[in-house]
Amino acid sequence: MNTLYLEIAVVVLGILLLMVEAYSSSANKARLAWVGAIGLFGVLILSFLPQHAPAPGTASAAFVTSDLLSVFFVRLILAATIVFLLTVPSFFPVLRRSLPAEREGGGLGEFAILPIFVCAGLMWMVSAVDFIMIFVSLELATITLYILATYLRQNTASLESGTKFLILGALSTGFIVYGISWLFGTTGTTNLLALPSAIAALPEAAVTPLLFGIGMILVALSFKISAFPFQFWVPDVYQGAPTPVTSYLSVASKAAGFVVLIRLLGALWAIPAVSHQLHAVITLLAALTLIFGNFAAIPQTNMKRLLGYSSVAHAGYLLMAVASLASKMAVPAIGFYFAGYLAMTMLSFVVLQVVSEATGGDEISRFNGLGRRSPLLAGAMLLAAASLAGIPFTAGFIGKLLVFEVALKQGHYGLVMLGCVTVAAGFYYYFKVIRAMYWQQPAEETPIAVPGALKFLIAVLGAAIIAFGVYPAPILAALR
Amino acid sequence: MSLLLILTIVLPLAASLLIMTGADPRRTSLGAALVNLALSLLLFFGYDRTAGGWQFLSEWKILPKLGINMTLGADGLTLVMILLATLVTVSALWVAPKVEKYNGLYHVSLLFISAGVIGAFASLDVLFLYSFHELALIPTFLMIGIWGTGDRQAAAWKATIYLGLGSFILLIGLIALYISIPSGHRTLDLRELDQLAASGVLHPSALIYLLLLVGFGSLVSLFPFHSWAPGAYACAPAPAAMLHAGVLKKFGLYGLIRIALPLFPEAMHELNGLLLLLVIGNILYIGYVTVSQKRLDWTIGYSSVMHMGYIFLGLASLNLIGVSGAALLMFAHGLSVAAAFALCGEIRRRTGTLEYSELGGIARTAPVLGLLFGFATMASLGLPGFANFAGEVLVFFGATAAGPVMVIPVIVAVWGVVISAIYMLRAYRNVFWGPVVQRWESVTDIACGAKWAVILLLLPLMIAGFYPQLILKMAGTALPH
Numbered sequence: 001m002n003t004l005y006l007e008i009a010v011v012v013l014g015i016l017l018l019m020v021e022a023y024s025s026s027a028n029k030a031r032l033a034w035v036g037a038i039g040l041f042g043v044l045i046l047s048f049l050p051q052h053a054p055a056p057g058t059a060s061a062a063f064v065t066s067d068l069l070s071v072f073f074v075r076l077i078l079a080a081t082i083v084f085l086l087t088v089p090s091f092f093p094v095l096r097r098s099l100p101a102e103r104e105g106g107g108l109g110e111f112a113i114l115p116i117f118v119c120a121g122l123m124w125m126v127s128a129v130d131f132i133m134i135f136v137s138l139e140l141a142t143i144t145l146y147i148l149a150t151y152l153r154q155n156t157a158s159l160e161s162g163t164k165f166l167i168l169g170a171l172s173t174g175f176i177v178y179g180i181s182w183l184f185g186t187t188g189t190t191n192l193l194a195l196p197s198a199i200a201a202l203p204e205a206a207v208t209p210l211l212f213g214i215g216m217i218l219v220a221l222s223f224k225i226s227a228f229p230f231q232f233w234v235p236d237v238y239q240g241a242p243t244p245v246t247s248y249l250s251v252a253s254k255a256a257g258f259v260v261l262i263r264l265l266g267a268l269w270a271i272p273a274v275s276h277q278l279h280a281v282i283t284l285l286a287a288l289t290l291i292f293g294n295f296a297a298i299p300q301t302n303m304k305r306l307l308g309y310s311s312v313a314h315a316g317y318l319l320m321a322v323a324s325l326a327s328k329m330a331v332p333a334i335g336f337y338f339a340g341y342l343a344m345t346m347l348s349f350v351v352l353q354v355v356s357e358a359t360g361g362d363e364i365s366r367f368n369g370l371g372r373r374s375p376l377l378a379g380a381m382l383l384a385a386a387s388l389a390g391i392p393f394t395a396g397f398i399g400k401l402l403v404f405e406v407a408l409k410q411g412h413y414g415l416v417m418l419g420c421v422t423v424a425a426g427f428y429y430y431f432k433v434i435r436a437m438y439w440q441q442p443a444e445e446t447p448i449a450v451p452g453a454l455k456f457l458i459a460v461l462g463a464a465i466i467a468f469g470v471y472p473a474p475i476l477a478a479l480r
Numbered sequence: 481m482s483l484l485l486i487l488t489i490v491l492p493l494a495a496s497l498l499i500m501t502g503a504d505p506r507r508t509s510l511g512a513a514l515v516n517l518a519l520s521l522l523l524f525f526g527y528d529r530t531a532g533g534w535q536f537l538s539e540w541k542i543l544p545k546l547g548i549n550m551t552l553g554a555d556g557l558t559l560v561m562i563l564l565a566t567l568v569t570v571s572a573l574w575v576a577p578k579v580e581k582y583n584g585l586y587h588v589s590l591l592f593i594s595a596g597v598i599g600a601f602a603s604l605d606v607l608f609l610y611s612f613h614e615l616a617l618i619p620t621f622l623m624i625g626i627w628g629t630g631d632r633q634a635a636a637w638k639a640t641i642y643l644g645l646g647s648f649i650l651l652i653g654l655i656a657l658y659i660s661i662p663s664g665h666r667t668l669d670l671r672e673l674d675q676l677a678a679s680g681v682l683h684p685s686a687l688i689y690l691l692l693l694v695g696f697g698s699l700v701s702l703f704p705f706h707s708w709a710p711g712a713y714a715c716a717p718a719p720a721a722m723l724h725a726g727v728l729k730k731f732g733l734y735g736l737i738r739i740a741l742p743l744f745p746e747a748m749h750e751l752n753g754l755l756l757l758l759v760i761g762n763i764l765y766i767g768y769v770t771v772s773q774k775r776l777d778w779t780i781g782y783s784s785v786m787h788m789g790y791i792f793l794g795l796a797s798l799n800l801i802g803v804s805g806a807a808l809l810m811f812a813h814g815l816s817v818a819a820a821f822a823l824c825g826e827i828r829r830r831t832g833t834l835e836y837s838e839l840g841g842i843a844r845t846a847p848v849l850g851l852l853f854g855f856a857t858m859a860s861l862g863l864p865g866f867a868n869f870a871g872e873v874l875v876f877f878g879a880t881a882a883g884p885v886m887v888i889p890v891i892v893a894v895w896g897v898v899i900s901a902i903y904m905l906r907a908y909r910n911v912f913w914g915p916v917v918q919r920w921e922s923v924t925d926i927a928c929g930a931k932w933a934v935i936l937l938l939l940p941l942m943i944a945g946f947y948p949q950l951i952l953k954m955a956g957t958a959l960p961h
Binding site: 375390391405427 | 500541542543544545581582585607610611612614615617618621622625626633637640641644645648649651652655656658659
């Protein structure tokens, strides 16, 4: 099956749902989310059929590929979108409160349909091998995400979040376009596959403008993957955006950014003219991101901000693996890390969504005594926190193990030593949540009810965390 | 028979699952622990000593391409440690009170610590040896934080961060060890690692040994990585302190015997001076710190740090006598310190304080409690008749035989016995003897259940004290001759 059909199917699903939405009654908006999730699940199953890239020579062959990396991340993004859609109906009460109520149920349906378009954009982005394609799919995904981030229109935090996201997103778009034009100007190609040979043929004098172009693109990608010093939008945007959007933003859109980074660096890593500078920059980026993400997370009192900084911290560990790209285990390590990261991050956001709906806030103190109010939610959060901190028998541990292994193998001793310190810092801020849930007294004793769909999600994501942590071989095999 | 070994790990986990789904916490956990004790006795006496080597083997493939499999197996030393673990688990669950907050979680935490440490001892794969040990990290954090006493929050944080960092350094050391194996031979299986080392394929650098020493060392509270331990034990509820100080801490020593001793013979030899220096710190410095304590729980907490020095001294002697002594002492210290913490918890429950200045004369109204504490005290300071004595004597012999470099450490260690006599006897006198303080005139004696829980620890200690061969012959199957 041609790999393009997957994305086309997703877009068709989205358009169909939009048309249905126009005629659906306000009580039935939740069904759109269920249908969307089931449709995407169907696409996920289709992705396990034998795939092939567009035939060489055709127009689309120059733009998308179907290698192990793209297939893996297409599935990952589909899975993340399905999780998103399943959380949407339980989020409707919040939406109803913060949307102008001109029409009962207005605006609810789009919240369940727009993610499908983000999904298509990100799927294209991870399959793209040409910067034009990368740029177009990036814009499809981010413009839709701007809308989603600012969706709670009567909530100033959400508006602030959306505005910051829009401005900084536009800035990073500027960087990437500017970088691409320099790259094209020096090498005459925007295709990643053709890049190595084009650079090899370059005269000595053209290397500096080339590096400048690559640098601009790296800046833009650093925004997307929230690497230091381009992470400053993360806490604010995460805090203000609707919880399911934050969750999606921190997993799917970051994963796509990393895939583009891997493709770009993969093309350039071994070229002597630029490799030296690139190695140094990525190593530095990894070190700074690790330090900033982990240490800035320590004093946080708001759960969303904490998870925001934690996502910066995890970008640091992932960058450690990117800095070790010469090892053939680096890409499988990154892929595995993301699979685990999806399960543990989205699980913590699911718990957060229920807790903040029940208690009316996102602060860590809202988790006080959760162990008594809902053993299920507290247990799920405990598991997610353990995995995020990297405790054995969870996905997070195997992820860290693989990342540190490739980093040591490539001789990044400094990064590894730094990693030890930041892991210890991680124990502190993740355990802060555990402390709130079990050590502290609850403000009130009433049990918290968990909607059925979220119970299902908690069970699936929790099982995934343990399954990946105990038996990681299948995930790794998918990337080798 | 190999199924029995797996069962010892699965049973506590299954019991915790049952408790989470609503089974009676105390009955379920204690039942599982008792069955586990029976299983470990069955394994202990079912081990074929004449055949030796690893028995009860079972294996699951996890990451075959990287040479990582979950392999379980046991030799004599493993079974001694598992027996220690199951004995202390039964005793700890027995003395565990019914708590008001999260009664189920209390028992689940204890069962997780127990399953983790048994799994660590039974793992032949280094990665799983490590992973199982980490199962205890969150339960410890919860136990100290929720049900602890005193400055529990600070103690829980300190222990968690310290142990988290220590074990991560250990993990880096293990990964570095793995990478140092020539590709094609890469494995984390202890048996294959031993073979690689014996055939000269493996040449890990001394730096990796240092990482392991710091990593394992901070788990064992080797000076100067000890500062998490006394506070954590003093603040932890008695059952958690029993399992942690008695069993979990021995994991670090077990790891050093299993990994460092066979794989780093040269590095251990070269860096022995450093280790001996730390040992002197453990015995002399911590010994004097212990003397200056003014509370019973802190005294016992520090004493358990100090006694690790003797075990390290046995390891550092690098000969069969010394290491056997260390193994015996691991078993003995595990039981004696668990008994001390159990009794400490009983006293705290009756008086609400453990300050020496406020206690006194409790033996008058609680004679059995006093008698049992006397036994625990005697065991801890190494009186003949208890396994601690046999272990310490072997350590001294082994260390003396190791050559002139050991003269000073041995003298220090012998002096350490005097120090520990000072603080333990003083503690015993301050709490149980002297004039009866009026407040404690109505203190009740130890309950029947708790009494037997302590006897369960003291009895094997005396059996092994009169017949140390029982433990030594088993442990000897693991040690190179």
